[in-house]
Amino acid sequence: MGKSAKTSRKGKKAWRANIPTDDIDEYIEKSTKDALTGGSLTTLPSDSLFYVDKSTDVPAKKKIEKHREKVLHCESTLQKNPFVVAVPSSILNKSKKKRKVPKVVVENKDVSKDEKDNVSGMVDLWEAKDQDNVKPTKKAKPSIIPAVEIEAPGCSFNPSFEAHQDALASAVAVEMQKIYKNELGPQPVPLTVSSEVVDEESLYILGSDHEEDAMDEENLENSDTAADRFSKTKRVTRVELNRRIRRRERQKTEAEAKKIEKLSKEIDSLPDIMEEIAKDDEEKQKKHLRRAVAKEERRKLGPPRLGRNKFEPAPSQVLLSEEITGSLRKLKGCCTLTRDRFKSLEKRGLIVPGTKRKRK
Amino acid sequence: MPKHYRPPGKKKEGNAAKYMTRTKAVKYLQVSLQDFRRLCVLKGVFPREPKKKFEGNHKTYYHVKDIMFLAHEPLLEKFREMRAHGHKVNKALAKKNKERAERLKAARPSYKLDRLVRERYPSFIDALRDLDDCLSMVHLFATLPAVERERIEVSRIHNCRRLSHEWQAYISRTHSLRKVFIAVKGIYYQAEVQGQKITWLTPHALQQVLTDEVDFNVMLTFLEFYETLLAFVNFRLYHSINVKYPPILDPQLEALAEDLYALFRYFAASSRARVLENQDLTPSLPENADLGSAGTEGDESDLRLAQLQLQLPTNTPGALMQLVEESGVEDTDDDETRECKSLFKNLKFFLSREVQRESLLFIIPAFGGVVSWEGGGAPFKETDEGITHQIVDRPSQCHMFLSREYVQPQWVFDCVNARILLPTDIYAVGRVPPPHLSPFVDNEAEGYVPEYAEKIKRLQAAARKDLMPMPGLDVEDIEDPQNILVAGVISRTEANEAAETKREMSMRESRYHDELKMELQGIPYSASRVDMNMQIPVEDTESKEETLPISELAVNGEIMMSNRRRKIYKAMMMGQEKKKNENKLLEKRKKLAKAKKSA
Numbered sequence: 030m031g032k033s034a035k036t037s038r039k040g041k042k043a044w045r046a047n048i049p050t051d052d053i054d055e056y057i058e059k060s061t062k063d064a065l066t067g068g069s070l071t072t073l074p075s076d077s078l079f080y081v082d083k084s085t086d087v088p089a090k091k092k093i094e095k096h097r098e099k100v101l102h103c104e105s106t107l108q109k110n111p112f113v114v115a116v117p118s119s120i121l122n123k124s125k126k127k128r129k130v131p132k133v134v135v136e137n138k139d140v141s142k143d144e145k146d147n148v149s150g151m152v153d154l155w156e157a158k159d160q161d162n163v164k165p166t167k168k169a170k171p172s173i174i175p176a177v178e179i180e181a182p183g184c185s186f187n188p189s190f191e192a193h194q195d196a197l198a199s200a201v202a203v204e205m206q207k208i209y210k211n212e213l214g215p216q217p218v219p220l221t222v223s224s225e226v227v228d229e230e231s232l233y234i235l236g237s238d239h240e241e242d243a244m245d246e247e248n249l250e251n252s253d254t255a256a257d258r259f260s261k262t263k264r265v266t267r268v269e270l271n272r273r274i275r276r277r278e279r280q281k282t283e284a285e286a287k288k289i290e291k292l293s294k295e296i297d298s299l300p301d302i303m304e305e306i307a308k309d310d311e312e313k314q315k316k317h318l319r320r321a322v323a324k325e326e327r328r329k330l331g332p333p334r335l336g337r338n339k340f341e342p343a344p345s346q347v348l349l350s351e352e353i354t355g356s357l358r359k360l361k362g363c364c365t366l367t368r369d370r371f372k373s374l375e376k377r378g379l380i381v382p383g384t385k386r387k388r389k
Numbered sequence: 390m391p392k393h394y395r396p397p398g399k400k401k402e403g404n405a406a407k408y409m410t411r412t413k414a415v416k417y418l419q420v421s422l423q424d425f426r427r428l429c430v431l432k433g434v435f436p437r438e439p440k441k442k443f444e445g446n447h448k449t450y451y452h453v454k455d456i457m458f459l460a461h462e463p464l465l466e467k468f469r470e471m472r473a474h475g476h477k478v479n480k481a482l483a484k485k486n487k488e489r490a491e492r493l494k495a496a497r498p499s500y501k502l503d504r505l506v507r508e509r510y511p512s513f514i515d516a517l518r519d520l521d522d523c524l525s526m527v528h529l530f531a532t533l534p535a536v537e538r539e540r541i542e543v544s545r546i547h548n549c550r551r552l553s554h555e556w557q558a559y560i561s562r563t564h565s566l567r568k569v570f571i572a573v574k575g576i577y578y579q580a581e582v583q584g585q586k587i588t589w590l591t592p593h594a595l596q597q598v599l600t601d602e603v604d605f606n607v608m609l610t611f612l613e614f615y616e617t618l619l620a621f622v623n624f625r626l627y628h629s630i631n632v633k634y635p636p637i638l639d640p641q642l643e644a645l646a647e648d649l650y651a652l653f654r655y656f657a658a659s660s661r662a663r664v665l666e667n668q669d670l671t672p673s674l675p676e677n678a679d680l681g682s683a684g685t686e687g688d689e690s691d692l693r694l695a696q697l698q699l700q701l702p703t704n705t706p707g708a709l710m711q712l713v714e715e716s717g718v719e720d721t722d723d724d725e726t727r728e729c730k731s732l733f734k735n736l737k738f739f740l741s742r743e744v745q746r747e748s749l750l751f752i753i754p755a756f757g758g759v760v761s762w763e764g765g766g767a768p769f770k771e772t773d774e775g776i777t778h779q780i781v782d783r784p785s786q787c788h789m790f791l792s793r794e795y796v797q798p799q800w801v802f803d804c805v806n807a808r809i810l811l812p813t814d815i816y817a818v819g820r821v822p823p824p825h826l827s828p829f830v831d832n833e834a835e836g837y838v839p840e841y842a843e844k845i846k847r848l849q850a851a852a853r854k855d856l857m858p859m860p861g862l863d864v865e866d867i868e869d870p871q872n873i874l875v876a877g878v879i880s881r882t883e884a885n886e887a888a889e890t891k892r893e894m895s896m897r898e899s900r901y902h903d904e905l906k907m908e909l910q911g912i913p914y915s916a917s918r919v920d921m922n923m924q925i926p927v928e929d930t931e932s933k934e935e936t937l938p939i940s941e942l943a944v945n946g947e948i949m950m951s952n953r954r955r956k957i958y959k960a961m962m963m964g965q966e967k968k969k970n971e972n973k974l975l976e977k978r979k980k981l982a983k984a985k986k987s988a
Contacts, residue, residue: 155513176522180572182827189824322960333438337447346573355821358782362593371603
């Protein structure tokens with residue numbers, strides 16, 4: 030430690046202030062630290078501080094292995110704990126798991142009996158008797174229309190005369206309805222309108238006509254407002270005012286009298302009103318009923334509107350009168366059953382009715 | 390501002406919260422539209438119609454819960470995997486790495502639908518209840534041509550064919566077929582399995598036309614699920630009658646496209662093997678248990694052996710007879726099954742070349758008959774002495790055996806529906822047969838009974854009355870019109886008497902009820918009396934009988950019924966009224982037609 034030559038020695042006070050006290054501070058600090066920790070280590074003998082390791086040396090290789098065996102915490106968390114059940118993502122999955130467990134048991138039991146079945150990869154799905162575990166899922170049926178609709182008796186390959194006439198009539202009715210709809214429906218808006226080109230002069234005339242009309246209207250309005258102003262400026266005399274007040278009062282009393290009279294009349298005709306209300310109610314109920322019935326009927330006929338396109342039922346398959354031969358061999362059967370099944374899917378609301386596909 | 394503006398951060402409510410458009414659903418699930426549609430079909434999630442279509446009338450809506458249900462489906466992940474796999478293959482091909490592409494193609498990820506079947510149908514009965522569409526679809530695809538353009542593969546068609554034959558064989562074996570109706574569209578069948586009525590439609594033996602309107606992607610997805618379902622159902626049904634499920638068929642018969650017959654043979658063989666097994670195994674049961682797997686192998690060889698044994702006497706008529714008799718071993722049948730089983734008992738059918746074989750081969754054994762046909766693998770030839778009926782569908786038959794009757798195929802279907810053997814003369818070769826009536830129409834409910842149906846009814850009554858049905862005389866008895874007439878007259882008088890008393894009873898009852906009703910309504914007795922007298926003579930007895938339960942309902946019910954019930958009831962009444970009107974029209978037409986004919 031050299032001399033502290035750099036300090037200023039200008040005044041006495043400054044001189045006094047610049048005496049270094051570092052070593053004293055250091056000493057105090059050290060002593061307090063020693064007192065707290067229980068004495069400094071420098072004073073202790075080296076025996077108490079160190080000892081000679083007399084055990085046989087662990088080979089380096091083993092040490093490395095030991096190190097490797099140690100599983101880091103981060104790794105251990107990744108490992109599966111057999112005692113902790115994974116949190117199911119939903120209740121549904123949980124129930125599935127429950128369902129599966131007994132099935133495995135059943136399979137094991139039947140191994141000796143049905144070895145062949147297991148070989149073929151088929152298991153009886155409904156064998157497991159854990160019905161109570163399975164929560165019965167209440168599913169709304171998309172429609173009340175049966176999957177296989179049975180055709181009318183008139184659509185038989187060899188129908189009786191009356192039934193056939195009936196079926197034929199309904200088929201014809203459907204076709205005719207289509208035709209009538211086309212004929213009686215509103216005319217489509219034409220894409221182009223055939224007319225002569227309007228020349229500029231006539232256009233001007235048309236425009237000027239309009240302007241003149243507007244002018245006339247303005248004039249009329251002006252005259253109206255003038256008259257109003259004139260009438261408003263007329264002064265109301267006291268006599269006039271009194272008369273008006275009297276008149277108002279009289280009107281008021283008259284109105285009240287009328288009201289009372291009307292009320293009494295209504296009270297007299299109460300039964301009639303009651304009847305009317307009842308009638309209204311009945312009508313309303315009837316309307317409601319009609320609506321409900323119509324709705325039910327509609328549900329039977331086809332699906333609700335599920336998409337852009339409306340469902341169109343397939344035409345019914347009826348033989349023409351001359352096609353009935355009574356022979357199965359000569360029967361001109363329906364060869365578009367795929368379409369029929371597809372339409373059935375659409376009708377039951379299982380798929381959205383679509384347009385005709387385009388061939389690629 | 391849009392119509393249904395909702396400030397950001399505010400929760401949705403009402404229909405907007407409950408429903409989701411398809412576009413949104415697809416985005417939410419992060420799958421392609423095709424995959425979404427496939428998933429919906431497989432999981433049984435269908436579009437719904439919300440009360441308020443908040444995004445317009447032209448969109449398709451799904452319930453949010455349905456979409457969440459789909460989101461948890463493991464199949465979704467599988468679909469994504471498959472898509473990624475497709476990308477990999479494409480990439481390999483684009484890099485001209487053919488080897489890798491091939492290798493990848495071999496390891497294409499696949500999925501199974503077993504779990505979905507179980508999920509959608511928690512119990513077997515549920516599955517049976519929903520089998521109509523499944524059966525129709527499988528039967529339809531069994532007859533379709535394989536079309537490359539629509540991705541209809543040959544293997545799937547074969548699978549459908551196999552499944553449909555397996556189903557038919559089961560129905561035939563257990564005699565559970567109930568009704569058959571040949572319409573222009575196709576042939577309707579109705580069977581009763583475990584108390585469930587299952588109706589399905591099969592196409593005629595014609596070339597099916599594939600139209601533009603049909604989206605085959607959707608159809609094939611439905612079919613995929615239905616194939617799995619039917620396989621499991623078949624498995625269960627086969628095990629219920631102690632037959633091992635994936636049946637082992639005679640390759641020779643399979644090659645001749647006589648799968649159904651091969652299946653019948655398989656049934657017979659397996660039941661015989663079972664009998665043998667029981668005889669063999671009862672003494673040596675513990676031994677077999679020790680043997681374990683060796684024993685099961687022995688079973689299989691046993692089965693093979695039994696099959697081979699059955700193949701040897703192909704042409705002896707006894708073989709098939711035995712089949713029918715053996716199937717009667719199980720005595721757990723109800724009355725209807727027994728009736729069906731014995732309809733064609735002791736009858737032998739032969740199908741001529743021009744007859745459509747498929748349906749008849751299915752139906753005749755289902756009602757206890759024995760059948761053969763012209764062609765390879767047939768159990769007996771046309772010259773067989775024991776044949777009782779030959780089914781012919783041609784204008785004239787040149788060579789006829791006197792020992793058998795020649796009938797048109799419609800006879801079989803009509804017999805099946807009527808449950809009696811109808812007289813064969815009206816179905817003879819070259820004649821126009823009587824109308825083929827639909828068995829699915831309830832004539833009583835409809836109120837209109839066709840002429841031929843009435844005749845069949847009389848025949849049925851006659852057949853029931855014959856307490857000692859002699860096999861030879863039975864048919865002639867029925868054919869004799871006078872006999873029927875006498876029987877009819879006797880039964881008529883009896884019935885009339887019974888009806889008289891019944892009518893009186895019903896009249897009194899209904900009057901009492903009506904009076905009660907009047908009392909409730911507060912109408913004075915004397916006034917109501919007049920109305921009643923006016924009403925009664927107008928109605929004839931039959932309609933009175935019909936309306937009786939309804940009027941009763943009207944009194945007790947309408948007061949007690951809930952609002953909803955009442956509406957339904959009223960709707961029913963409206964429907965009946967409509968039907969009555971229709972019937973009147975029909976009668977009128979019939980009269981007109983008759984007048985025309987006579988004129």
